Amino acid sequence: MTDRPLVEVSNLSVRYGDSDVLQGVDLQVAPNEIVTLVGPNGSGKSTLIGAILGGVRPSEGRVTRRPDLRIGYVPQRLVLDPTLPMTVARFLSLPRRVPRDRVHDALERAGVPGIADRQMSVLSGGQFQRALLARALLSTPDLLILDEATAGLDQPGSAAFYERIEQVRADTGCAVLMVSHDLHVVMSASDRVICLNGHVCCEGTPEVVAAAPDYRRLFGAGTRGTLALYRHDHDHTHFHDDAHTHGPGCAHHHGTERGATE
């Protein structure tokens, strides 16, 4: 029962007009694991998150959430209309009222104590993202979903942010599903990495994905330096559906099995 996935995506396809954004995607998130989605721009990462949240309608396949699943969501960007006045404390009480001491507690845990009475509009990028995180944590989520939550942060800032996420997982036992461009940090913080390019290109532990040819083709030479940090320890199997299509950067050939000991 405890191993029942929090979210199960099976054979998910999403089509916008004539273009397939996602094709035959399978994904599971188990309790207490940190799963990271990587992939180039336009690879459907945010669409997949949208489908899991329920805002994007699948054209095929299905998304199953565990009943009563509590989701904490940190969006990539939140643009507050300048006409909307909002203190940090009020924001943390949306949609459910939260006692003042829990607000302070959540801000402290997110690493930004003492900003409760400030307007959201005057926060720095890092403070804003942490306020979003604090709000997501207040719902005591089973699953924390972060959609490029560190997009506007510098490298030390985002490293600190992900450290905070790992700490939160350790403290609360929630699972984390995150989308990230920040390959360095992703690799160290995740239990499992899923490389997406309209379909699941490859998945596995960070080491496995870093070494997978598909991943290297997608992210190119720029990431070699980072990837060299990981040993090429290939012991996973990798099956492909022959019907899928590839983006321009994804030039892999279809083998029956990929990544077996080279």
Next chain:
Amino acid sequence: MILDDFMTRAALAGIGTALAAAPLGCFVVWRRMAYFGDATAHAAILGVALSLAMSLPVFAGALVVALVMATAVTLISGRGYAMDTLLGVMAHSALAFGLVGVSFLGGVRIDLMAYLFGDILSVSRADLAVIWGGAALVLGLIGWRWSALLTSTLNPDLARAAGIDPKREQLVLTLALAVVVAVAIKVVGVLLITALLIIPAATVRPFATTPERMGALAALVAMASAWAGLRASYALDTPTGPTIVCVAALLFGLSTVASGLQRAR
């Protein structure tokens, strides 16, 4: 009886409308729905024409057509049309068809001004009941959905993650907007309803720190405008609906200057 005085009835009508319009107006401002409000209000004149033609209560006709218009716009939005163009087309077509429709009804032509700019001094007891009933409905609806509405105004995905359906909240606003439009026709007329929604909210923005405070302050400013506008129109012998909006606009000017001074200090 106090309601025998037409000025008292007018004041109550104005205050009731203002009370419902202002908090809803905050959402109109936050969600940038001003044009949406215009389209709904303009469509109501078509409802007026239809209900006059069929001898139905004007309130009912206006409500139904406003609701149809608001729902149609909500459904069409987000499907790749340019929203402002679409709303412009629908708002002004509805207004034009309404005006043409009214012209077919001999004898009511003199009344047209009353529906375009309101006729608050002729508010009857029955009108008052409709206005306060509508206001109570709108306030109740918005109060009940307040947190969910705010969350989906911030970000639809944030709402979905918390188990709120943003489409449903949009529908709540649509319904509230149609009711306010139908209620406000008698008070300020279809052409000035959006002003009653937006100006009080914009006036109090610089002085509000939370959404709740902005809603409450906007309601106060709207009620003050309605009352002062009514008195001013009586003293100056000017049309009441436009005078109410003028007072609101003056308050907006004052607020802009005051907040400018505050920031300069």
